[in-house]
Amino acid sequence: MTMAKRDTYTPESLLAVAVEVFNERGYDGTSMEHLSRAAGISKSSIYHHVRGKEELLRLAIARALDGLFGILEEQGAGEGRAIDRLEYVTRRTAEVLMAELPYVTLLLRVRGNTGTERWAMARRREFDQQVAELLAQAAADGDLRGDVDVRLATRLLFGMINSIVEWYRPHGGHSHGRDEDVADGVVRMAFAGLRTT
Amino acid sequence: MTMAKRDTYTPESLLAVAVEVFNERGYDGTSMEHLSRAAGISKSSIYHHVRGKEELLRLAIARALDGLFGILEEQGAGEGRAIDRLEYVTRRTAEVLMAELPYVTLLLRVRGNTGTERWAMARRREFDQQVAELLAQAAADGDLRGDVDVRLATRLLFGMINSIVEWYRPHGGHSHGRDEDVADGVVRMAFAGLRTT
DNA sequence: GTCTATATTACGATAGAC
């Protein structure tokens, strides 16, 4: 979109650096000193761009949530049979997770110690709830296997998808290929177990 | 085994309190002040029982690792077809995770900031590696579906099992029933997708 | 926009009384 190379920081470019450090050391384990070293500017300079450490967390989490809730507004999430919408949301969630990896990683790890973190957890529960309703509908349609509780299946499905952040690392060149393979694998492993055949 | 009601703390009983707080606030987000309030004794009294905060972490993680590696020494993990051993380890891992919930939760969340944390991560990788070998063997036996990469399947399997710590909460009375249901669900959802039929 | 210097608070850990 705009120029790539920047000599001075914007809130966004600083955020990108900060989020990497947060994910490596954990949010609570990251000090402003750590951030200043990673960004190559002094601690006080960071305060010129953002109000403080917690604002960086808020910006990162907002970006992750925008990506996730955006999925639910896509055509594939709103039209068709519930089981197909569920499969679409599953695949897209995996994709968004990889595309916005550091931001979603941070979202998935907050513990609720601050107001920002509790807001993040509440919004994330809203997203989970909406997907849970898709599972419930698919079960009502008779499209989900009956020997696994819907609530448990929802949790395990999210557990599987979200675990991508534990090991996935973006590739350098092409932005396709491996991401699709991962999303395919997630959908296959989840639905060959979830779908009635 | 020994008496249940204690008026004074042992390292173990103090550990139980500390681990709860660690899991609620995160290890880095927990101060000795938090621990002292939760335990009902002063900060300095804690140092009478343990050398410091990091020792509490080490004790907790050691307990979690003992539980996990113990599985690999059980009969069901060493005898029979690889796919059956894998199913056994999957079920038992889910069970150990629930039985030792707070300790395993802590293990799964360390980020590697201290020596203790890096030791924990290394040991955990060893466990994962041994299970990955079971998957590879099952794939070589032709017992795993061929359209999902073995490495990816291993990661998704662990993602699913480990995600139990995100929502499972122990029940008050009977120690059976719900735990079995959860373990059953995990095995079903994982293997109806993993096993060739 | 970035820096050095510093205010202020919180943290992990220890000393020593009881």
Add this chain to the structure above:
DNA sequence: GTCTATCGTAATATAGAC
């Protein structure tokens, strides 16, 4: 075994020069 008091350090954040 537990306490109060405190040490030394590291944390978040601000002030003010350039």
